[in-house]
Amino acid sequence: MADDYERLAEKTELTNEEALALKKEMVKRLEIDETLADLVHPATGWRVATRMTKSEAVNFLNQPPPTLPGEASVTNRSDGTVDIYWYGRPSSL
Numbered sequence: 001m002a003d004d005y006e007r008l009a010e011k012t013e014l015t016n017e018e019a020l021a022l023k024k025e026m027v028k029r030l031e032i033d034e035t036l037a038d039l040v041h042p043a044t045g046w047r048v049a050t051r052m053t054k055s056e057a058v059n060f061l062n063q064p065p066p067t068l069p070g071e072a073s074v075t076n077r078s079d080g081t082v083d084i085y086w087y088g089r090p091s092s093l
Helices: 002-010 016-031 054-062
Strands: 046-052 072-076 082-087
C-alpha cells in the first residue's frame, strides 16, 4: 500500500477519490506520529484536485486534517465542477 501513496506523491493532479485517500493516510500517520514527507509532492507540495462537484469540494476541504485558510483555493470550471488547488500537507508540520 505504501507504493500507492508514493505514486500519489508524484502526482500534482488528483481525482476526488485520490485526494480523499491521501488525506486519510495523512490522518493515520499523524495519529501514530509518523512522517508525511513521502506524501508531499517533492517539487512544490501543491496538488490540484480536479473536477469535483461543489459538495465534494466542501467535503474534501473539511475532511481531517481540515484545510486551513491559505492552504487551498477553489476555481469554478465551465462544466459546473470545481478544481481545488491544495497545499498537500497539514500546516502543523
